[in-house]
Amino acid sequence: MDIAQNLNRIYQQIAQYQTTHTVSLLAVSKTKPFCDIVAAYQAGQRLFGENYVQEGVEKIQQAQQQHLNDITWHLIGPLQSNKTRIVAEHFDWVQTIDRYKIAERLSQQRPAHLPPLQVLIQINISDESSKSGIQPEQLMDLAAQVVQLPNLQLRGLMAIPAPTDDIAQQQAVFKQMATLFQQLQQSYPNLPIDTLSMGMTDDMQSAIMCGSTMVRIGTAIFGKRN
Numbered sequence: 043m044d045i046a047q048n049l050n051r052i053y054q055q056i057a058q059y060q061t062t063h064t065v066s067l068l069a070v071s072k073t074k075p076f077c078d079i080v081a082a083y084q085a086g087q088r089l090f091g092e093n094y095v096q097e098g099v100e101k102i103q104q105a106q107q108q109h110l111n112d113i114t115w116h117l118i119g120p121l122q123s124n125k126t127r128i129v130a131e132h133f134d135w136v137q138t139i140d141r142y143k144i145a146e147r148l149s150q151q152r153p154a155h156l157p158p159l160q161v162l163i164q165i166n167i168s169d170e171s172s173k174s175g176i177q178p179e180q181l182m183d184l185a186a187q188v189v190q191l192p193n194l195q196l197r198g199l200m201a202i203p204a205p206t207d208d209i210a211q212q213q214a215v216f217k218q219m220a221t222l223f224q225q226l227q228q229s230y231p232n233l234p235i236d237t238l239s240m241g242m243t244d245d246m247q248s249a250i251m252c253g254s255t256m257v258r259i260g261t262a263i264f265g266k267r268n
């Protein structure tokens with residue numbers, strides 16, 4: 043598994059698929075050892091996503107000890123209210139906002155010396171059974187509350203669609219997300235709503251073609267997880 047080679051292949055694919063705007067790559071390092079993050083860092087990767095709070099915080103602390111200070115860390119897994127403080131103290135972004143109570147705690151607990159926590163609202167766009175994410179109809183109400191919080195900055199939306207090999211189905215769901223994203227941008231023309239986080243290893247191309255601005259890739263960079 044050559045992480046640098048994998049990354050370069052994905053950078054090239056992104057460059058090939060993107061058309062109207064730049065798409066950034068979030069390297070999803072959950073369950074992978076810290077040395078894999080270092081390998082990706084040495085290949086030029088700077089955005090990393092972790093799913094589990096404790097594991098993520100340990101890696102953030104290791105990165106600080108090794109002076110890898112220009113990494114941007116995204117929490118992409120579910121967040122319980124008893125873990126908000128440690129997240130507010132360590133992460134740069136939280137992509138999984140789906141309750142006002144969590145957002146409010148993150149804002150209250152964000153240390154004053156850090157910039158505002160950058161957040162995305164997670165939409166439960168296709169997987170009815172999953173508990174994560176809000177329904178599309180709830181977006182405008184939650185957004186209106188989140189934008190009032192002083193130590194959070196709303197940047198856009200995130201979704202994890204139900205996996206399918208059907209390209210037309212992938213694209214239909216991603217297009218629904220793109221429409222919601224445009225509605226959010228139009229509602230807040232003065233805010234930097236610039237991030238639509240969608241697309242993983244198996245549906246990256248569809249996501250980019252439908253307007254993703256950030257793909258979250260694990261397996262294609264670091265190999266299969268156990």
Ligand SMILES: *Cc1c(COP(=O)(O)O)cnc(C)c1O
Pocket residue numbers: 070072093118119202242243244258259260261262
């Ligand atoms: C694990 C995970 C990814 C990466 O998935 P791959 O299929 O390995 O690329 C992306 N987003 C979220 C929220 C994840 O949990």
